[in-house]
Amino acid sequence: MERNSTQSETLTQLYSALKDERDQLLTNYNSLTAERDELQTNYNSLTAERDQLQTNYNTLTAERDQLLRKLGQFSRPQGWTNFSSSSYYISKEKKTWSESRQYCRDKGADLVIINNEEEQTFLQNFGHTWIGLTDSENEGTWKWVDGTTLTTGYWSFKQPDNWYNEDCAAIQPKDGTLQSWNDRFCSDRIQWVCEKPAAVSIS
Incomplete structure (x- = not known):
C-alpha cells in the first residue's frame, strides 16, 4: 500500500x-x-x-x-537658342546693322559678341549675319558693342579691306574655315544674331 x-x-x-x-x-x-x-x-x-x-x-x-x-x-522666349552661357536669336528677316542692333536692344539683348572659336563655329551655322562689331567711330579700330576692342578676329582673307567705307562686320561662312568675317556697308540689309545671358539652370 x-x-x-x-x-x-x-x-x-x-x-x-x-x-x-x-x-x-x-x-x-x-x-x-x-x-x-x-x-x-x-x-x-x-x-x-x-x-x-x-x-x-x-x-x-x-x-x-x-x-x-x-x-x-x-x-528663353520662342525663337531663341541656348549655347554655352548665352541665348541667341537668329533673325529670319533682314535689316541694316543699326536696325538690327536696335531690334536686339528692344529684346533686352545686343548684337552678338564672339569670344572664342567654339562660339564662332556655332554661329557659322546660321549663314550671313551681322555681328556686334564696328569701326565706325575710329577707322581701323574695331570695337564690340560693349565698347571692348577686338583682340581675336576671324576675318576672311584680305579682310577687313574698308572698301568704300565698309564699317560693320558680318559673318559670311566659307566651307572648311573659321575665317569668315567680312566688313560690309552698315546700310546693307542682312540677317543678324542677338545675344543675351542664358537663364540660370536649376538642378
Whole structure:
C-alpha cells in the first residue's frame, strides 16, 4: 500500500511539473505571438509610410519638372537658342546693322559678341549675319558693342579691306574655315544674331 502511495505522489508531481512546463510554454508562445503581431503591425505601418512618402516625392518631382519647363519657356522666349552661357536669336528677316542692333536692344539683348572659336563655329551655322562689331567711330579700330576692342578676329582673307567705307562686320561662312568675317556697308540689309545671358539652370 505504501509503495502505491509513493508512486501516486511521484506521478502527481510529474504531472504537475509537466503542467507547469506546458503553461510556461503557452505563456511564452502567447508572448512571442503578441510580439510578432506587434512587429507585423509596425512593419505594415512603416511600409504604408514609405509608400506615402514615395507618392509625395513623385508628386513633388512632377511639380518641380513642370515648373522648370515653365521657367525655361519664360526665360528663353520662342525663337531663341541656348549655347554655352548665352541665348541667341537668329533673325529670319533682314535689316541694316543699326536696325538690327536696335531690334536686339528692344529684346533686352545686343548684337552678338564672339569670344572664342567654339562660339564662332556655332554661329557659322546660321549663314550671313551681322555681328556686334564696328569701326565706325575710329577707322581701323574695331570695337564690340560693349565698347571692348577686338583682340581675336576671324576675318576672311584680305579682310577687313574698308572698301568704300565698309564699317560693320558680318559673318559670311566659307566651307572648311573659321575665317569668315567680312566688313560690309552698315546700310546693307542682312540677317543678324542677338545675344543675351542664358537663364540660370536649376538642378
